[in-house]
Amino acid sequence: xxxxxxxxxxxxxxxxxxxxxxxxxxxxxxxxxxxxxxxxxxxxxxxxxxxxxxxxxxxxxxxxxxxxxxxxxxxxxxxxxxxxxxxxxxxxxxxxxxxxxxxxxxxxxxxxxxxxxxxxxxxxxxxxxxxxxxxxxxxxxxxxxxxxxxxxxxxxxxxxxxxxxxxxxxxxxxxxxxxxxxxxxxxxxxxxxxxxxxxxxxxxxxxxxxxxxxxxxxxxxxxxxxxxxxxxxxxxxxxxxxxxxxxxxxxxxxxxxxxxxxxxxxxxxxxxxxxxxxxxxxxxxxxxxxxxxxxxxxxxxxxxxxxxxxxxxxxxxxxxxxxxxxxxxxxxxxxxxxxxxxxxxxxxxxxxxxxxxxxxxxxxxxxxxxxxxxxxxxxxxxxxxxxxxxxxxxxxxxxxxxxxxxxxxxxxxxxxxxxxxxxxxxxxxxxxxxxxxxxxxxxxxxxxxxxxxxxxxxxxxxxxxxxxxxxxxxxxxxxxxxxxxxxxxxxxxxxxxxxxxxxxxxxxxxxxxxxxxxxxxxxxxxxxxxxxxxxxxxxxxxxxxxxxxxxxxxxxxxxxxxxxxxxxxxxxxxxxxxxxxxxxxxxxxxxxxxxxxxxxxxxxxxxxxxxxxxxxxxxxxxxxxxxxxxxxxxxxxxxxxxxxxxxxxxxxxxxxxxxxxxxxxxxxxxxxxxxxxxxxxxxxxxxxxxxxxxxxxxxxxxxxxxxxxxxxxxxxxxxxxxxxxxxxxxxx
Amino acid sequence: xxxxxxxxxxxxxxxxxxxxxxxxxxxxxxxxxxxxxxxxxxxxxxxxxxxxxxxxxxxxxxxxxxxxxxxxxxxxxxxxxxxxxxxxxxxxxxxxxxxxxxxxxxxxxxxxxxxxxxxxxxxxxxxxxxxxxxxxxxxxxxxxxx
Numbered sequence: 121x122x123x124x125x126x127x128x129x130x131x132x133x134x135x136x137x138x139x140x141x142x143x144x145x146x147x148x149x150x151x152x153x154x155x156x157x158x159x160x161x162x163x164x165x166x167x168x169x170x171x172x173x174x175x176x177x178x179x180x181x182x183x184x185x186x187x188x189x190x191x192x193x194x195x196x197x198x199x200x201x202x203x204x205x206x207x208x209x210x211x212x213x214x215x216x217x218x219x220x221x222x223x224x225x226x227x228x229x230x231x232x233x234x235x236x237x238x239x240x241x242x243x244x245x246x247x248x249x250x251x252x253x254x255x256x257x258x259x260x261x262x263x264x265x266x267x268x269x270x271x272x273x274x275x276x277x278x279x280x281x282x283x284x285x286x287x288x289x290x291x292x293x294x295x296x297x298x299x300x301x302x303x304x305x306x307x308x309x310x311x312x313x314x315x316x317x318x319x320x321x322x323x324x325x326x327x328x329x330x331x332x333x334x335x336x337x338x339x340x341x342x343x344x345x346x347x348x349x350x351x352x353x354x355x356x357x358x359x360x361x362x363x364x365x366x367x368x369x370x371x372x373x374x375x376x377x378x379x380x381x382x383x384x385x386x387x388x389x390x391x392x393x394x395x396x397x398x399x400x401x402x403x404x405x406x407x408x409x410x411x412x413x414x415x416x417x418x419x420x421x422x423x424x425x426x427x428x429x430x431x432x433x434x435x436x437x438x439x440x441x442x443x444x445x446x447x448x449x450x451x452x453x454x455x456x457x458x459x460x461x462x463x464x465x466x467x468x469x470x471x472x473x474x475x476x477x478x479x480x481x482x483x484x485x486x487x488x489x490x491x492x493x494x495x496x497x498x499x500x501x502x503x504x505x506x507x508x509x510x511x512x513x514x515x516x517x518x519x520x521x522x523x524x525x526x527x528x529x530x531x532x533x534x535x536x537x538x539x540x541x542x543x544x545x546x547x548x549x550x551x552x553x554x555x556x557x558x559x560x561x562x563x564x565x566x567x568x569x570x571x572x573x574x575x576x577x578x579x580x581x582x583x584x585x586x587x588x589x590x591x592x593x594x595x596x597x598x599x600x601x602x603x604x605x606x607x608x609x610x611x612x613x614x615x616x617x618x619x620x621x622x623x624x625x626x627x628x629x630x631x632x633x634x635x636x637x638x639x640x641x642x643x644x645x646x647x648x649x650x651x652x653x654x655x656x657x658x659x660x661x662x663x664x665x666x667x668x669x670x671x672x673x674x675x676x677x678x679x680x681x682x683x684x685x686x687x688x689x690x691x692x693x694x695x696x697x698x699x700x701x702x703x704x705x706x707x708x709x710x711x712x713x714x715x716x717x718x719x720x721x722x723x724x725x726x727x728x729x730x731x732x733x734x735x736x737x738x739x740x741x742x743x744x745x746x747x748x749x750x751x752x753x754x755x756x757x758x759x760x761x762x763x764x765x766x767x768x769x770x771x772x773x774x775x776x777x778x779x780x781x782x783x784x785x786x787x788x789x790x791x792x793x794x795x796x797x798x799x800x801x802x803x804x805x806x807x808x809x810x811x812x813x814x815x816x817x818x819x820x821x822x823x824x825x826x827x828x829x830x831x832x833x834x835x836x837x838x839x840x841x842x843x844x845x846x847x848x849x850x851x852x
Numbered sequence: 853x854x855x856x857x858x859x860x861x862x863x864x865x866x867x868x869x870x871x872x873x874x875x876x877x878x879x880x881x882x883x884x885x886x887x888x889x890x891x892x893x894x895x896x897x898x899x900x901x902x903x904x905x906x907x908x909x910x911x912x913x914x915x916x917x918x919x920x921x922x923x924x925x926x927x928x929x930x931x932x933x934x935x936x937x938x939x940x941x942x943x944x945x946x947x948x949x950x951x952x953x954x955x956x957x958x959x960x961x962x963x964x965x966x967x968x969x970x971x972x973x974x975x976x977x978x979x980x981x982x983x984x985x986x987x988x989x990x991x992x993x994x995x996x997x998x
Contacts, residue, residue, distance in 0.1 A: 283945060355942035355972060463855075487877065494881050495888065506885035507905050509956060509973065516877065649940055650920055706945075728945045746943055748917055799917060801942055 299338025307403025389461025551586030623825030634814025717760030
């Protein structure tokens, strides 16, 4: 019954979307307000129907209703309830439903808040957004319905992929999809604005908060993914230039460029072609990101689907349509609607700095796009599939990022239109001196100079932080002089009066801190892979790691075995002083294949590293362990044979469970008593903590900038009132 | 120089610079890329010192762990040709015998059969890709164990 209701919601949602597209387009062409309103309501209805379908599926996951095929293949009764909630988006079907829900929620919110504004643009934007809904709803109905059921469900499900059992994995996909879908809102409004040739700054102002929210959500998703990689994947890094990581970075990069360049259009009426092109590209890249995760077209650890699925061609068609219509609209409007109101006065101006910043962002995006799709490019050109690795990406992105960090310091303080070198120097001399002092201290007191690129990033980062702090300080002092407030109220008052400007400065501080962390942790990380038995030790960068003793235990959930943990206790010391006692382990999850042996299935399923970490402000000590279970294999095989014989003899289910529990307990005892040497990855990495702290600062700054100001709310209320008066007058 | 001419010159300079940089990008990507090959292709044509992106399945019973490295055989996805890979670096969680891996390798020496894996390049495809899509979930047993 529930599945039928869910499926009906999907069908009705697609029907509503199709109706909404027709009503919005016809209403816009004929100037029929009632049809436009009806189209808008179709969007709200889509959101309501998708929300019902989403709740039905979540309830099925929570209650382990294995009649739903998607629940049986992606969850189990041993999966903790909070991971069951998130298990939905580990599946193709569930993630498509989540995508549709987030898109319809963001679109409904935008269309509802803009009621009365952009009256000519909004119907076309609504039609575009509903077009996306038809695509994703259609995909679910035709190829990947989350509401497929079997009459009698299995006793147990496959369970959530153990790699995904991490708190950040519950939020990471949610944030990425929120970012992707919210970027489609300004995309749709850009299409609408181009169609009606009303490409002034109004559509940008009206959708700016959605672009900023999309940027913030996508950035948060990327960082959560990096954190997951660092603490869950067992290799000790947080970025590997993997195609799916890159896919999420691409719209973030072009979106960042867009958020900077729109300021020029708002202020000077310049760069209209560029801004329209940027947001259209960002929309296309957002769909491309979804496509890469869901299609499996490029080899990636993060692509949680099977290869060769049929939705790839549907996505290719959608992307082709998006690119073709975007190019057509920009090219046909470039000489009239998109003509700039002003010209660049000087290369010593904020406009020029922002333009350079945009070129650099787009260059980084191009490098990442090229490298990501290089396997397909090389196959098309040479017939041979070849891939480029992290060194290739680093070769191009590092210098571009260095320039971007430097520009993040110069751009915000350079004057609009034109400035002089002496005036610029007056604004920058404090931060330049600060950066120089930092550079000299690092060169003499640390080994930072051994990596020139990292050294440059430290200095440029210090400069960018210096500029932002200086601007906040100057603003606060000026406010104190005017209002006689104390420092903190003056600072918060300053920020709340101009959230966009000062939120931006906080973002710049966070970005600089984040890149300093990246530079330090990637250039000065010490890694050692070593095989150790109990009593043995290894030294990494002055830290001594002693394998003290093995650990082994059975983890249960809901009275059933969830996994077997095999690990160790490792004591870390430096100069004889204890730094930490770490307990890395590896969790072995049961294999659900019907043909697996009674005992061996507990070691043949997935296994994941549970890394042990001592995080510090300046240094992280990180340990992952991969136990050697080969010595247990003969015992496991004997156990399989015994249980197979007992099963044939008619062993009851209850007795089987008891004997199996005993057998597994004796196996873990055996491992604890005589453990073979295990493989360890030992890492001492400086300043990884700064990456996470920097990200939090960026998030805080972004939130401040995105938070609607009192003035914006007032404008919205006024616009609504004006629209109502206009409607009343029309009726009268 | 009149402003329109100046703008044209700027545009030409900018586009030329972009073109040169794009050409450099394309050239270096082709010259530094690792060709994706299977063991049978490596056995036929491999040059010492050249990097290849090897894909294939880890042969059952071939994994040998040493103090700072592991050795395993990679065989064709569909076929029996295989090569030996000595590897030191992070071993992904899903790595195990019978699973498909991707790893950047270089020929170790004169032997056409032995290769050295480049540090931290071993990727095991996501486990969900190994699930038999035809498996009927209704056929799954319960996991009551303790």
